[in-house]
Amino acid sequence: MNVKVKRRVHVAAAAIVSADKQQVLIARRPSNVDHGGLWEFPGGKLAPYETGLEGLKRELHEELGIEIRRAQPLIRVHHEYSDKHILLDVWQVHEFAGEPFGREGQAVRWVPMEELVSYPFPAANLPILRAVMLPTEYLITGEEADDERFAGLLERALKEDGVRLVQLRAKGLSTDAYVARAERSLALCRDYGAKLLLNGEPELLERVDADGIHLTSERLMNLERRPIAEGKWLSASTHNQAQLEKAASLGCDFVTLSPLRTTPSHPEVAPMGWHDFQQLVERAGMPVFALGGMTRFDANHARAVGAQGIASIRDFWK
Ligand SMILES: Nc1nc2c([nH]c(=O)n2[C@H]2C[C@H](O)[C@@H](COP(=O)(O)OP(=O)(O)OP(=O)(O)O)O2)c(=O)[nH]1
Numbered sequence: 001m002n003v004k005v006k007r008r009v010h011v012a013a014a015a016i017v018s019a020d021k022q023q024v025l026i027a028r029r030p031s032n033v034d035h036g037g038l039w040e041f042p043g044g045k046l047a048p049y050e051t052g053l054e055g056l057k058r059e060l061h062e063e064l065g066i067e068i069r070r071a072q073p074l075i076r077v078h079h080e081y082s083d084k085h086i087l088l089d090v091w092q093v094h095e096f097a098g099e100p101f102g103r104e105g106q107a108v109r110w111v112p113m114e115e116l117v118s119y120p121f122p123a124a125n126l127p128i129l130r131a132v133m134l135p136t137e138y139l140i141t142g143e144e145a146d147d148e149r150f151a152g153l154l155e156r157a158l159k160e161d162g163v164r165l166v167q168l169r170a171k172g173l174s175t176d177a178y179v180a181r182a183e184r185s186l187a188l189c190r191d192y193g194a195k196l197l198l199n200g201e202p203e204l205l206e207r208v209d210a211d212g213i214h215l216t217s218e219r220l221m222n223l224e225r226r227p228i229a230e231g232k233w234l235s236a237s238t239h240n241q242a243q244l245e246k247a248a249s250l251g252c253d254f255v256t257l258s259p260l261r262t263t264p265s266h267p268e269v270a271p272m273g274w275h276d277f278q279q280l281v282e283r284a285g286m287p288v289f290a291l292g293g294m295t296r297f298d299a300n301h302a303r304a305v306g307a308q309g310i311a312s313i314r315d316f317w318k
């Protein structure tokens with residue numbers, strides 16, 4: 001029997017974002033290498049004993065002539081190519097010195113975030129594109145009987161906290177009341193350049209042209225295929241490996257994973273803690289927001305263990 005062991009390749013790559021966070025730098029792979037002609041996030045294979053960030057610093061100097069000043073982990077993606085197993089260790093570079101140019105003759109281009117999806121990338125890159133486009137914080141709205149009070153609280157979070165990703169969660173409302181609240185939330189979110197996801201049946205998007213749908217874990221597990229178009233965002237609540245795998249198989253764009261800590265809203269559920277969380281995130285293959293007792297102070301740690309950031313009601317709803 002001829003068992004071929006695939007090569008394992010650890011690659012560090014950079015999502016270099018402009019100071020206004022509106023653009024990201026990509027490069028085109030030369031036509032004579034693997035995935036030639038496709039676009040990529042600059043970077044390359046780690047040398048023996050190099051850490052991801054060390055390797056990335058070396059690669060960005062070699063490929064673009066820049067020095068990294070400030071970088072933060074963005075996402076880790078495992079992908080099976082036909083000839084190798086690859087780990088893409090992607091960092092978001094917030095600050096650098098020098099003027100980037102293609103030192104190896106490759107094309108290099110600043111691209112507006114929303115145009116990224118129209119460039120051809122290698123197959124492993126889809127989760128990275130999603131991660132680059134998403135912020136670090138995901139606001140889940142609180143239960144609020146009064147529409148005026150609700151709008152005031154949402155606007156405060158958009159304005160004061162700079163929230164740019166919102167899930168409208170309102171279990172207590174009838175469908176019509178939910179739709180009315182969603183229309184109003186959408187207008188507010190548009191004013192601040194934030195994305196709005198509706199927590200409910202996917203068909204809600206036919207009534208409100210929001211940016212996407214957030215599935216409860218129960219809805220997630222009952223679906224056979226992705227219920228909405230690719231151009232809309234699909235997120236889901238997950239709590240374990242099986243749900244993460246289901247989310248991946250449906251083509252969810254990102255998920256929340258909870259509960260990280262014990263919370264007043266779910267006192268009976270055992271918290272998973274950072275160790276188990278990190279292990280689940282490593283193989284998730286999509287951006288994951290830590291949920292359950294999280295505040296913005298936890299965002300850096302969440303990033304450090306591989307997450308996109310944190311999701312919260314309480315930290316933003318005051
Ligand atoms: N840099 C980078 N590599 C990617 C991306 N997506 C993706 O699948 N890859 C794959 C392609 C390659 O198989 C591998 C990266 O290798 P590389 O060719 O950049 O390596 P390197 O810069 O060290 O170049 P070399 O000296 O080995 O020629 O990862 C991406 O976005 N950026």
Ligand SMILES: [Mg+2]
Pocket residue numbers: 042043044045063
């Ligand atoms: Mg390279």
